[in-house]
Amino acid sequence: MTPLALEPPAEEPVSLAEARQFLRLDAADEDDLLAMLVTAARLLVEAASGRCLVDQHWRIALDRWPRTGEIRLPLAPVSAVLAARVYDSAGTAQQVAPGVLTLDRAADPPLIHMSQSVAEPGRAHGGIEIDVVAGFGPTAASVPAPLRQAVLRLAARWFEERGDVASRDAASLPRPIAALVAPYRRVKL
Incomplete structure (x- = not known):
């Protein structure tokens, strides 16, 4: 990550x-x-x-989805998940549907829960990108x-x-x- x-x-x-x-x-x-x-x-x-x-935008790059269905974020506090995408083998980004990834703001470190299965990335490294807002506020x-x-x-x-x-x-x-x-x-x- x-x-x-x-x-x-x-x-x-x-x-x-x-x-x-x-x-x-x-x-x-x-x-x-x-x-x-x-x-x-x-x-x-x-x-x-x-x-x-103060709020700042970050991108979290993952190689694969965790088996547990929980992504422990290396940043805190996190107030929002802005977008998420998975790259296929051709390098094309496929957007993850809204609501599939749910942020648990109360957890420390912050957690993102996956509510359903998501497409696996088609490349070995950095095939998943999640954009978040991290900070105490704007x-x-x-x-x-x-x-x-x-x-x-x-x-x-x-x-x-x-x-x-x-x-x-x-x-x-x-x-x-x-x-x-x-x-x-x-x-x-």
């Missing part, structure tokens, strides 16, 4: 104005840098938590406050302590920021 990002979030969980206010910056001359740091901080918080923050206001605070604090840390601090943080989040992310972290067993 391979997740592929199709479309980034329409907005970051922390706006440029919020980041500028947090850092007490009046001038806008470093807005490009600050915006880049907010995006980088979001990506690191998403990686550390195993959660997508706006920054949908993201839990501790995760937004983690993004804000991490971006501010990188802004204030320029240099190699970003590469050190990539190995593990600083403790105060890790504490904000911990309740949302997906644990793999």
